[in-house]
Amino acid sequence: MGNRPIKPGWITAKTADIHDLYERSVQCPESEVDLILQAWDELRGKTPSRIREDFCGTSAVAREWVCRNDNNTVLGVDLDEKVLAWAQDKIEKELTEDQCRRVSLVKQDVMHVDADPVECILAMNFSYYGFKDRKTLKEYFSAVHRDLLDGGVFLLDAYGGSDSFLEMDEERDLDGFTYIWDQHHVNPINGDVVNYIHFEFPNGSKLHRAFTYRWRFWTLPEIRDVLIDAGFSSVQVYWEGTDEDGDGNGVWAIDERGEACAGWVAYIAALK
Numbered sequence: 001m002g003n004r005p006i007k008p009g010w011i012t013a014k015t016a017d018i019h020d021l022y023e024r025s026v027q028c029p030e031s032e033v034d035l036i037l038q039a040w041d042e043l044r045g046k047t048p049s050r051i052r053e054d055f056c057g058t059s060a061v062a063r064e065w066v067c068r069n070d071n072n073t074v075l076g077v078d079l080d081e082k083v084l085a086w087a088q089d090k091i092e093k094e095l096t097e098d099q100c101r102r103v104s105l106v107k108q109d110v111m112h113v114d115a116d117p118v119e120c121i122l123a124m125n126f127s128y129y130g131f132k133d134r135k136t137l138k139e140y141f142s143a144v145h146r147d148l149l150d151g152g153v154f155l156l157d158a159y160g161g162s163d164s165f166l167e168m169d170e171e172r173d174l175d176g177f178t179y180i181w182d183q184h185h186v187n188p189i190n191g192d193v194v195n196y197i198h199f200e201f202p203n204g205s206k207l208h209r210a211f212t213y214r215w216r217f218w219t220l221p222e223i224r225d226v227l228i229d230a231g232f233s234s235v236q237v238y239w240e241g242t243d244e245d246g247d248g249n250g251v252w253a254i255d256e257r258g259e260a261c262a263g264w265v266a267y268i269a270a271l272k
């Protein structure tokens with residue numbers, strides 16, 4: 001067996017590991033770590049070593065972080081015991097002893113993390129959209145501000161574009177399964193959205209609503225305003241460049257002018 005044991009046609013709804021499917025569908029920890037290093041280089045002129053991954057889930061970024069450099073340490077924070085157990089198992093199976101020692105996972109609420117301050121805090125895959133009103137969002141951003149060392153950077157992502165306001169599905173055929181992003185419900189009055197991830201397999205079996213996200217759809221200007229209200233001194237947006245076909249090219253740069261396209265993802269760097 002090679003290092004990709006799951007071959008096309010092998011997975012069914014019964015045999016699937018939803019956390020593995022999640023990582024393979026929506027995460028690219030290598031590019032996220034690249035972005036951390038780029039932002040720190042451009043905004044602070046140095047490289048951080050001690051970071052915290054809020055809403056860490058399967059710990060994909062945490063694992064990548066400790067593999068990048070022998071000095072790197074990370075604290076992963078999540079509320080869900082089951083996903084943390086999956087993550088710990090993966091860490092122990094895939095990382096060296098030294099790397100394992102440099103990643104710690106805790107079951108805590110990101111609102112009240114009991115840990116030493118760090119240089120950099122991450123909140124990726126829009127997880128903070130779970131905080132549905134401005135007061136709660138500001139409470140979270142203020143907690144992050146407090147938990148950062150002076151000169152620290154908070155890195156988070158945001159999504160948007162005209163399609164984000166629509167109830168619609170988007171399918172992607174991946175290696176041995178189909179990933180479906182289902183924007184099931186959008187309420188334009190209060191910004192409430194309900195999004196699902198479904199998976200379908202070559203034998204016709206399905207994992208309907210494998211993941212559910214009940215979020216407030218925050219717009220980028222609102223997020224920037226709340227970060228400033230929470231005490232961050234400056235908030236920069238990393239916007240993605242495009243190739244000749246107009247598709248995202250994976251090259252991120254600080255920008256003040258984005259393109260009003262149907263769908264985009266951006267990174268935000270908030271400086272303490």
Ligand SMILES: C[S@@+](CC[C@H](N)C(=O)[O-])C[C@H]1O[C@@H](n2cnc3c(N)ncnc32)[C@H](O)[C@@H]1O
Binds near residue numbers: 080
């Ligand atoms: C969308 S997943 C994000 C996983 C990963 N960060 C990523 O980039 O794909 C959201 C995770 O946040 C966790 N979560 C939600 N609210 C939380 C809270 N208040 N404190 C800690 N974890 C929370 C959930 O248990 C879940 O694992």
